[in-house]
Amino acid sequence: MSKSQLTAFLAKVAADPALKARVDAAADTDAVVAIALSEGHLFSPATFSRFSRG
Helix, strand or coil: CCHHHHHHHHHHHHHCHHHHHHHHHCCCHHHHHHHHHHCCCCCCHHHHHHHHCC
């Protein structure tokens, strides 16, 4: 559940249009975290919310 895992996942999303489409279609933060986990990245919904706010 770390910021570095989130950062790595977001970089992967930016580089992969298919993955970006999956994340964009996610129903909620928990769904995004589940996608990240399936890609080998572990972070909590709270971490995602905290660091993905603009």
